[in-house]
Amino acid sequence: MTSIDADIDISKTYTELLPELGSYLYRLTCDKEVSNDIVQDTFVKVMEKQDQFNGRSSLKTWIFSIGTNLAMDWLRKKKRWSETAQDEAKSLAQSDPHYRAALMDKSQNSPSGAFDFKEHINFCFTCISKTLPLDQQVALILKDIYDFKINEISAILGSPEGTVKHWLFLARQTMSDIFDRRCALVNKQGVCYQCSELNGLFNPKQKQLKNVFQAVDKKDLYTLRTRLVKTIDPLSANGSDLEDTIMQILRKAIDD
Template structure:
């Protein structure tokens, strides 16, 4: 039995669930954290969303049918949780999601958990200028090196549509960086 199938079986077994869940968290927490962090930008928010994601995974694991890989299913949950979190936080602050992300980008430079250079900050600004779907596709393809097939499972979009979104996102980022080039 392959490792993922064995883990899923253990997660769905009341007797083995807690041990298997600790293994699942250990295997995926870092990858999911960075995926979430690229969406919500703020470290504390990313931690909150990661915790919410694992709670939802734990509560929903019995309904996992195995139609996709386990990590694809968890990434879909993490993506949806991240987007919902941003929308709720924007509503609480009486701003749009775009305004919230701009505020967070402004705070990124002073974030003790951000170790990026000025160039990385500029790239983050370029990514933030993209529509939400293009941001997701670009981050997962460029930073996480996911295949279009994996992206299709997570974002529930056709491979052709994802290729187009990524290509357009790359062009927009290049244009943004060219326009905002600092010497």
């Protein structure tokens, strides 16, 4: 294969991976503008470093490794989110007419302003994953949402497979514990009850979703959540504009 052929092959693969890579980077950063920038920077790095691709991993793993490293460099400069981040966003939206108007505008006027019940699960999953240590968050999303294998995650993060497995165990345990405490679908004291006013406006099917979750054995709830999250592309889903607006309010509320 000539260098020109290699350029075309790598560029073609990158283009094919772009939707998946973009949604992955958005889940990590929760910032559409930042994730778009990292997507572009990833392409530049991929083309600059194509001679360094040695075939020890798949081209997809190699490209995701570059994007992940760029995202983690950015994320290390940011603080991890607290469990109360969604509460703080709710308080800001309710107290500031500007933000409440922005939410209503997206909900009523944007073609991507309808928050599907699965998108509600996706939004909460993304927010809670931001409370994890960074390595755990990345490993969890790669494995449980994008179906990367342990050895691929090991290559992406440059860490032993045993360490990756340990991170996944801790991350899943933490996610499940937080959901058990705070999710109104399984706990009446959950944050969704505290946000009932917003949910009534943007997630009218919450009762339907609650019935689904209460019919599932508690030990299987995490798997159900990840199964639902996998079906959502946060950048093109029905409520993608609304989610992005909520994320902007959330980042403002926690000074992120």
